[in-house]
Amino acid sequence: MTVIVGYLPNKLGRVALQQAIAEAVLRGAPLKVLNVSRPGAYVDASTADAEELGRLIAELAPGGLAHEFEQVTEDDVAEAVLAVKEPRA
Template sequence: MTIVVGYVPKPEGRAALRAAVEEADLRGEQLHVLNTSRGDAYVDPSYASPEDLAEVRGLLEETGLTFELEQHVGGQSGADEVVATAARLGASLIVIGIRRRSPTGKLVFGSDAQRILLEAECPVLSVKAPSAG
């Protein structure tokens, strides 16, 4: 089986990656790391740079786990991509990072995390980034 992690180059993405590595090691499963962008902005802070992906690859190679990195631009929202990838791979678990948002932020911008939690057909582990301070 496979564990899918939605990765963004932010503290919550790094926390999700760490948790996904722990789960994959514990369960003896492979890991599928997904980073996407809709490509509808000149700069997308959720899209990992080649340097960041090289760092992620290095970290994963050190673990000895079987893994795959997937990155692409265009198409669906990040939430839709994560859910579709998990369904395509028959994932046993999705791991996502979450952050605190104001009520107004939730209302205006929606929540990819909420959509993944509600739409995924497999269990979802949501992980908070460590507190700064």
């Protein structure tokens, strides 16, 4: 199982990330952070920086946490989150 969280680089995004990290740690699961921005937007305040996000995860999970980051361009955020699938073993 992987814990998936939609993330925006703002106060609410940080809270969502904190909760997802807590859930991943509780379950001993990896974390997948999904950042969705609008297609064709060259400058979008919802676009997260991968390095900054990595530092934030290290700060919130000082013991370490397996995680990956995916940047997606999609008009419908809910569709983008639902489209993320965990590979079957």
